[in-house]
Amino acid sequence: MNISYQTIFLAHSEPLSDSFFIERDVNVYQMARVIHNVLNFKKPPLSQFISTKTSIKLPYEIPERYQNAFYLANASFYDSTNWFLHRAYEVVFPKLKSELLKVDSYKNQTTDRATEKIEEIIKILDQCNSIIDVRFPVKRDNGLQEIIRGFRAQHGLSAGYSSCLGGLRIHENITRDHMKGLAVLSTYRNACMGINMAGAHGGIKICPKNYSPDELQRIVELYCTELIKKGYRQSLNMASAGKSSDYGGIENHEQMSSQGALYAINFFLNNEQIMNKVGLTTGIQGKTFIIQGLGKLGAPLAELLVNGGAICVGVKEQDAYLYDAKGINLKELYEYKAKNGSIVDYSMTKPYENDSIYTEECDILVFAAYHKSLVCHIAKDVKAKVVVEAADGPLTPTSHRILTGKSKLVIPDIYACSGATVASYLEYLRNMQQMRVGDLLRFSRNVYENILNRLSEKHDKVAAAGGSVQILSSQDDPKIITESIESILTDTGNEILRLLEHHKLGTDARTAAYMIGIENIFKAIYYQKIII
Known part of the structure; x- marks a missing residue:
């Protein structure tokens, strides 16, 4: 045939x-x-x-370009991200249309006209507002000059947001397209977490291991200088995040990604209804897991899971992998890697690239390293009941549908990777003390106002009702940050569960999470009467 x-x-x-x-x-x-x-x-x-x-x-159909991303294993990260996004548009489109018809200027319009306007807005939001590609020389420690390439993409400003929130990635394999995809993902993650900021992402195309700390500092400083030359201007609502606490940053900011992923995992594993759907008992205790990547994200996340009672049975690194159904001693493995620079030759480790470890027996499969890590011919044999995207974009659209089609739970990147996003936003709030709180939190979720009120009460400051308050001072209890992240993830998680039930999405938490982001963005558009 x-x-x-x-x-x-x-x-x-x-x-x-x-x-x-x-x-x-x-x-x-x-x-x-x-x-x-x-x-x-x-x-x-x-x-x-x-x-x-x-x-x-259908009321709305995924554009052909993004439909193709479903079939192509080599589809760009940008197109794959948009497939996930537009799958959510398919489900939420009727609600967007009904809400538009409640706006004063559209109350007397036909449903066809409302449909045309929603499609028009979607096309506008599809586009990145800017993508900057810079090249600049840097002087190495040996005195030689080297040309460095960097990118910065902004997305979502058309919805009326005045500022962007996103990350910076330093990796030798990043591309312009990858930055566009991450900027789109940042926009909808921010909106999903109730953050009133557009998305952005930057990248520097080098292997950081090949440069000294001094060289890396010079490269990042020159990168920022080049962006300013290209049009990025300092303003009252501009601040960097991820700084050390000595410079106004949040203590242990680098741990917030793994902490947020743990909260995301715990939220779903403690939900009896979801666990019944996937065929697991509730709770992390006694669950086995395989983790991809033992870097700054994966290593602490694996340790947090073990501390919570889970058992690590598999580890996948770029140059080797290890599986032991009896359990792996992470402390010994970490010490070996720190001493040798790799897990190659450790115990039962196999020193070659092989994705078959993803199909080994375990309850939870965690991706904490690379995008597009799980493709269809491997996904169909995955035995884990829960798959966690602790890094951005590890599943292709096809892999996602294979897993959810088998009633497996995928905890998506838009939700599981939000710990650092929320921490960065809280740091941003701290750095914006000179602004009026009412302006600062416009269109943000109420939970952030509750956090500020809690901090204000602790320090006997004025209530956050349009006045100037001291936000997240260095004397604040560090637990407030982690508790705030957990509270926000719980709030968002409950909304995901509500949408799963209401729209009969099964275990497709990704579509539900994107729907939250879409609805929040369109609420801002309708309220401000932007692009309508």
Whole structure:
């Protein structure tokens, strides 16, 4: 039976149990094997997946460019991110339309006109506001000059936000497209967490291990200088995040990513209804996990999971992997890596690249390193009931649908990676003490106002009602930050659960999380009457 890639289309309806969706792959044998598996399924019938066109007209359909990202294993990170985003638009579109028709200037408009306007807004929001590509010379410690390349993308400013919040990545393999995708993800993560800021992301294309601390400092300083030359201007509502506490930063900021991921995992694992769907008992105690990456994020996260009662049975690094069903002594492994620079040759470690470890027995599979780490021909054999995106973009759209189609829970990056985002926003609030609190928190979730009120009361400052307050001073209890992150993640998690139930999304927490972000952005657009 001859089947072209074009004949296999994406089912936009609810994920079906035992269903597979096809993704192009460089390995023809692997692709043929996946197609063979699809053809041999007893249910659902293949006719549900094979068609030259869909027969059902949806209120909104994913644009063709992003639909292609579902089929292509080599699709760009930007297109894959947008596939996830526009899948959520499919579900939330009717609500966006009904809310628009409540706006004064649209109360007398037809539903067709409202549909056209929503589609128009989506097209505007699809575009990055800017993407800057800079190259500049830096003097190395040996006196030689070297050209460094950097990027910075901004997204979401069209929704009326005055500032951007995003990160900076230093890695030799980053691309312009990758920065665009991360900026989009930042916009909707900020909105999902109730933060009234657009998204942004920057990158410096080097391997940091090849540079001394002094060289890295010069590179980052020159990178910032180049951005200012290109149009980035300092202003009263501009501040950097992730600084040391001596310079107005939050203590232990670098640990907030792993702490946030732990809170995200605990939230879902302690929910009996979700655990019943995936077939696990509640709680972290006794759960086995495999983790990809033992870097600044993965190493502390693995340790936090073990401290919570979980058992590490597998570790995947770039140059080696280790699986032991009896459990791995992380303390010994960390000491070995610190001494040797790698886990190669440690105990039962296998020193070569192999993704098959992701299919080993475990309860939780954690990705804490690279994007596009799990592709379809591996995802279909994953045994873990819970998959955690502790890093940005480790699952392809096809892998995501395979897992959720099998009633596995994917804790998505838009939610699981938000610990550092919330910490950065709290640091930003601290640095913006000169601004009026009412302006600072406009369109932010009420929980942030509650945090500020708590801090104000602790220091006997004026209430946060338009006055100037001392926010997150260096004397604040560090626990306030972690407790605030947990509170915000719990608040967002409960909204995700509500949307899963209301829209019958099964275990598709990613679509629910994106829906929260979309709704918050459109609320700001409607209120300000921006681009409508």
